Structures are given as structure tokens and as C-alpha cells.
Amino acid sequence: MKKKHTGFNTRMVHAGSPEDQWGSAVVPIYQTSTFSFENARHGADLFAGREKGYIYTRIGNPTIQALEDNIASLENGYGGIATASGMGAVSTVYLSLLGKDSHMISTASVYGPSRSIMEKYFSRYGVAASYVHTSDLENIKKNIRPETVLLYLETPSNPTMELTDIASAAALAHEHGITVVVDNTFSSPWLQNPLDLGADVVLHSVTKFINGHADVVGGIIVPKTKELYDRIRPVMVGFGYNMDPHQAFLVHRGVKTLSLRIDKAQKSAMEIARWLEKHPKVEWVKYPGLPSHPQYELARKQMKGSGTMISFELKGGYKAGEELMNHMQIALLAVSLGGVETLIQHPASMTHSGLPAEERLEAGITDGLVRYSVGIENVEDLLEDLEQALDRV
Ligand SMILES: *Cc1c(COP(=O)(O)O)cnc(C)c1O
Numbered sequence: 540m541k542k543k544h545t546g547f548n549t550r551m552v553h554a555g556s557p558e559d560q561w562g563s564a565v566v567p568i569y570q571t572s573t574f575s576f577e578n579a580r581h582g583a584d585l586f587a588g589r590e591k592g593y594i595y596t597r598i599g600n601p602t603i604q605a606l607e608d609n610i611a612s613l614e615n616g617y618g619g620i621a622t623a624s625g626m627g628a629v630s631t632v633y634l635s636l637l638g639k640d641s642h643m644i645s646t647a648s649v650y651g652p653s654r655s656i657m658e659k660y661f662s663r664y665g666v667a668a669s670y671v672h673t674s675d676l677e678n679i680k681k682n683i684r685p686e687t688v689l690l691y692l693e694t695p696s697n698p699t700m701e702l703t704d705i706a707s708a709a710a711l712a713h714e715h716g717i718t719v720v721v722d723n724t725f726s727s728p729w730l731q732n733p734l735d736l737g738a739d740v741v742l743h744s745v746t747k748f749i750n751g752h753a754d755v756v757g758g759i760i761v762p763k764t765k766e767l768y769d770r771i772r773p774v775m776v777g778f779g780y781n782m783d784p785h786q787a788f789l790v791h792r793g794v795k796t797l798s799l800r801i802d803k804a805q806k807s808a809m810e811i812a813r814w815l816e817k818h819p820k821v822e823w824v825k826y827p828g829l830p831s832h833p834q835y836e837l838a839r840k841q842m843k844g845s846g847t848m849i850s851f852e853l854k855g856g857y858k859a860g861e862e863l864m865n866h867m868q869i870a871l872l873a874v875s876l877g878g879v880e881t882l883i884q885h886p887a888s889m890t891h892s893g894l895p896a897e898e899r900l901e902a903g904i905t906d907g908l909v910r911y912s913v914g915i916e917n918v919e920d921l922l923e924d925l926e927q928a929l930d931r932v
Pocket residue numbers: 624625626627629650653693697722724725743744745746747756757758875
């Protein structure tokens with residue numbers, strides 16, 4: 540793309556587009572592990588960074604770079620660092636920004652493994668973490684220690700749909716020299732741009748909305764500055780968290796319809812959330828687009844839409860959660876989210892079953908909680924599917 544400053548949809552389609560000698564419309568898959576040098580001097584120049592080019596796919600590859608440039612553009616960041624999975628992105632960020640005796644403050648109900656790798660493994664290397672409801676800034680303030688270096692936010696959080704005010708949290712963190720990272724997987728760059736709100740680093744599991752077709756696992760990190768990019772990228776390269784060229788090709792294909800998929804699904808999500816709120820077997824519904832959401836106003840201010848993720852609590856608790864799962868006919872009973880197909884899961888028995896019951900409840904993951912990811916099917920079909928399954932609970 541020759542023109543630099545364009546709208547979101549134009550960048551979604553064209554950012555990171557190829558400039559090869561054949562005029563390819565899409566980026567070819569450079570399925571190669573290594574790149575040959577023209578001569579010894581060329582090799583030396585590439586290694587020294589005096590010349591632009593590729594050396595070895597773990598370090599960089601044109602197909603992967605195209606995706607990195609695309610997402611960096613959508614998030615208004617310095618550059619992209621693609622990883623083999625979303626957890627590869629989370630680990631890379633932890634490894635880059637935390638060290639012995641350092642402390643992190645994190646949203647309590649983050650993606651399960653983002654918390655469990657910290658508590659199981661990083662704790663062994665002297666890293667401490669506090670898990671708090673970051674929706675209340677006081678909880679962040681109270682937990683800041685001299686050794687706190689990282690504020691790790693997920694908003695909306697998974698699966699409780701709790702929002703954190705990114706701009707206020709970032710301002711508070713920056714007063715204390717704390718770096719702010721936002722896992723933006725639940726919103727995608729179409730609905731929320733954390734870097735514009737003051738965050739320093741944004742990351743995604745591209746497995747979800749960005750790829751959107753449930754056929755790839757992947758991740759990406761987008762730092763706001765060159766300084767952070769230069770701190771994080773070598774960790775991805777060194778630990779071998781790199782994405783594969785074929786993965787990058789598929790994700791790049793997926794991202795080109797990001798806003799279209801989300802706009803269609805979130806229109807249905809709004810209708811479904813309203814319908815669920817009136818259902819007698821449903822205790823409550825958490826959806827940022829409902830005025831009943833405790834942070835409805837913040838959602839209007841911080842997000843460009845309400846998203847496609849709905850959480851709701853069944854009056855019948857754990858048993859009802861299991862029963863609902865067993866009777867769905869269109870929604871796939873599966874973890875993951877943000878794809879064209881509607882998915883449903885029961886966090887207490889599935890994604891968050893690894894947490895001790897006490898921690899799980901503390902994080903707001905109750906026994907009858909259901910997480911529903913709305914896809915692009917006909918909304919009437921999705922409503923009918925929910926109705927027949929709820930009838931049998
Ligand atoms: C899925 C997910 C991850 C992890 O991503 P993978 O691609 O499964 O490794 C991290 N954060 C959030 C919010 C997620 O939904």
C-alpha cells in the first residue's frame with residue numbers, strides 16, 4: 540500500500556501487502572527455514588543489521604513480517620512480534636518485562652493459563668504477582684509495591700466480562716514507572732485500541748477474532764515504542780516462540796474480514812443478550828452492551844462496540860451448566876471464541892477447572908456461569924437453539 544494514512548478497513552485489507560516483482564495480490568507463503576546470502580559481506584551486513592533482509596525464519600520471515608506489519612498498523616503500534624500461540628505472546632511478555640524479585644499486578648479473572656503459568660512456573664524464579672479486580676482502581680493502587688514493574692490487564696476479562704478503565708489505570712501505573720500490558724483478545728483492534736488509551740504493550744491470541752475461522756492457533760505482541768519492541772523481540776526469537784509462515788498466511792487472510800465478522804456477530808449478540816436477560820432460568824447476563832452491565836458507560840467510552848462475548852449465570856448452578864452444554868444443537872460445545880461459528884462453554888467445569896474452587900469463585904467464576912461466543916449464523920437459529928436447550932435444563 541503506497542498511501543500511508545488511511546481508515547481502519549483499508550489498513551485491515553492492505554497493511555503488510557506484498558511489494559514483490561510479480562505484483563502478487565496477497566503475500567506468498569515463504570515456506571523456508573533459511574535464506575541464502577549473496578556473499579560473505581551480505582551475510583555479515585544482515586547479521587550486523589546494516590542491511591534489511593532475512594536470515595532465518597525464527598528471527599524473521601517475509602510472510603510473518605507482513606502479518607506483523609498489518610496488526611501493528613491496526614493497533615497503532617511500533618511493530619508486531621508474532622508468536623506460535625497466544626500463550627507464546629503472554630510468556631514472551633512476562634519473560635521480557637519481569638525478573639527476579641519483581642512484582643506484577645494482574646486482572647483477577649484473566650485467561651486461565653495466563654494466571655496458572657505465573658503461579659506455577661514464574662513464581663519458581665522469584666517473580667511475584669497479585670491478582671485483583673482491576674475494574675476498581677483502588678485495588679491497583681493498594682497493591683503497588685516498590686518492586687512492581689508490570690500491570691497486566693485483560694478487559695473485558697475472561698469470562699466475567701469485567702471492564703478496566705485502561706486510560707485511568709495506565710495513568711496511575713505510569714506515575715509509578717510501571718509498564719502497562721493489555722491482553723486485547725476479547726475486543727480485537729476493531730473494537731478497542733489500548734495503545735491509544737495509554738497502554739505500552741498490547742497482545743492478542745490471534746486464534747480468536749483476528750484469525751476468526753477456528754483453523755489456526757497463534758499470537759502477536761504490539762509494543763508502542765521501539766524501545767519496548769527491542770526489549771521484547773529478542774526474547775521471542777531466543778526462546779523460539781516464533782510463528783510459522785503458513786500460520787501467518789492463514790491469519791493474514793482471516794484479518795482482512797475482521798470488522799465485517801465482528802459487526803455481524805455483535806448485532807446478534809445484542810439481541811441474544813437482551814433475550815437471555817428476560818429468560819426465567821437465567822439469573823443474570825453480563826454483556827457490555829446492556830445498560831445492566833456495571834460498566835456500561837465505560838464500555839461506551841473505551842470500546843467501539845460491545846463485542847460478541849456474553850456471559851450468563853444459570854439459576855440451576857453447576858448441574859444446569861452441564862445440562863445446557865449437553866443440549867445445544869448449533870453452538871459447538873468448545874473452548875475458544877471469536878470465530879465465525881458460535882461456541883458455548885462452562886468455565887467451572889472446563890477452562891477454569893484448573894483453579895482451586897476458592898480462587899475461581901474469588902475471580903467471579905461461579906458454578907452456573909456460561910460463556911457464549913456469538914458467531915455469524917442467523918440470529919433466529921441461535922435464539923431457537925438456546926431456547927430448546929434452556930427448556931431442557
Ligand atoms: C485464548 C486466549 C489466550 C491464549 O491464546 P492461545 O492462542 O490459545 O495460546 C490468551 N488470552 C486470552 C484472552 C485468550 O482468550
